[in-house]
Amino acid sequence: MKKEEVQSRRKVLPKSPTDIQGLDEITGGGLPKGRPTLVCGGPGCGKTLFAMEFLVRGATEFNEPGVFISFEETEEELTANVASLGFDLDSLRKRKKIWLEHIHVERSEVEQSGEYDLEGLFIRIHEAIESIGAKRIVLDTLESLFSGLPNPLILRSELRRLLHWLKKKGVTTVVTAERGDGTLTRQGLEEYVSDCVILLDHRVTDESSIRRLRIVKYRGSTHGTNEYPFLIDEDGFSVLPVTSLGLNYSSSRERISSGIPRLDTMLSGKGYFRGSTVLVSGTAGTGKTSMAAQFVEAACKRGERVLFFTFEESPSQLIRNMRSIGISLEPWEKRGLLQFQATRPTHYGLETHLTTSIKMINKLKPSVVILDPINAFVLGDNQTEVKTMLLRLVDFLKMKGITAFFTSLTSAGDTMENTDVYISSLIDTWLLLRDIEIGGERDRGLYVLKSRGMEHSNQIREFRLTNRGIDLLDVYVGAEGVLTGSARLSQETKDDAEQLLHKQNIERKQFELERKREAMEAQIVMLRSEFEAEESEALKVIEIEKTRNERFAQDKSKMAKSRKADANTKTTGTK
């Protein structure tokens, strides 16, 4: 995929790969083939080395012999200087892969009378190129000619002619030049070398040095425009691009346990994603390192290799401390599954840290990498640098599919979500440990701030360090708020008591009610019997009255009969 990319760009502009780590990525394949490139920078920024590595790599990796024209150092000096980087110039010279030529210029020895040209130099370069069939050439430092030869006007036009001539020859040229005051080069060489200009910089901030590389221009090609930190170490030059890595790594769906079963449950039951980046942040003493250790133990138990970068504790101290919470790391270290790398963050510059880390990772090929803590790097106001460094590290780890576990110390005054290094955007799973102070004691709470790509719990858990490792408990959530520790326990007891009381109350009420109901029913019975008694009494009276009335009527008609009354009709009405 990478090759295709390079090739598709080659159609646009042929390029000469440098094989310098990282440079080909930001230049899209290397330096312009058959054209001159200007490398400029202040003293000691690595121009000569850059140029030399370009030649040596060309000769060894791409079978392109190269000529090194040195205006400053002699052949012997050069050979000795780059031997420390593992370049064996003597052998390369013997095999006709590299041609070194020292051109000696000293003004005091030269008088000028009338016009001259640099045909002598042309002849020498031509000879050198022809003798080994060179495809690449370095002129280091071309501007020395200005101090060695009189009449800058002639020199300028001659240098212009030289570069044209080299271009016509089709050799890929690297010209180095010292950086001028406010200009890229002292003599304005950038006017002649217009195809590609690379600026090297070496600056010291907060007592640590940072080397940077920037592509000022690259005619006819897209290129990375940022300042890229670079390193010079025993393996030569390496540029560490941030953006070139892109975001095209594949993501694993595999899940791995955090070593804490309850935490796995919180992360939809399965733990972290393999190859993801986990951050645990919290104030001092909240158990960040313990969480890391728990994760390490889990990984080692699975038989995976772990690289543990510790920046504040020594490995033995760490092992001792972890033993107190029942995590034993020593056996894993002995079996070679766990390797510690303890360095003070101030020991190197950030770039060196990054590169040594990357080298270690490449060597050990771990499945899990721990950085404890990441904000140890923050010194003064270098947060941006730290962020870029971590960004590059995270990118690198993701490309390799390595699970990264970072811890970060937040200062007590800050809001919890504010990590010191502002790397939240890089983090896939972010766990927050926080102090909870209730009732004169300090407890730890854990919650998942975010976890990309999984359904995770939104609950706060009480985080306890026991002598059998880390334990997560449910916290008390009630009307009184969130409670942990003894407060949780006492609240729970209080709750129990209250509940009992409630229960008794209800029972009592129910009993009372029952009694009332019974009383009421008894009354009803009594009233009913009273009523019934009255009713029968009343019916009796009514019966008596009725019979009395009938009898009275009978008596009356009997009487009328007896009196022979004629008003018969009148009396029938009463009947």
Place this chain on the structure above:
Amino acid sequence: MKIKHEKSKARRSKTSDGSGHRRLVERRKRAVKSGSDKWILRLYVAGQTNKAVTALNNLKLICEEQLKDRYHIEVIDLLKNPKLARDNQILAVPTLVRKLPLPVRNIIGDLSDKERVLVGLDLIERSALLGKQ
């Protein structure tokens, strides 16, 4: 033996002040007059260019005037002998090299500025140029 002596003197004179240089020039003039020195001059050129031809003509004129019968000019064409450019550290052409008498002197250019040639060959004092510079 004598040459060696002069060489060491000349070295000293180079690093010391103008008076040493003046003494050297005086001695050179005397030596020229007495005819005890043989001058060996080498002119490096790259092909028969205009500059090369001009330089050789100018050199011949100066030598005839200053060093009659006491000089020898070698013309080296670097196109024919490219290795000599490396061996003798030649960059610019034409370059005139005074091989003898020692110390070795280099003058670059087509030698059209006669006074500068004379200074370069230690035939006149540098102070003579001051007005011109």
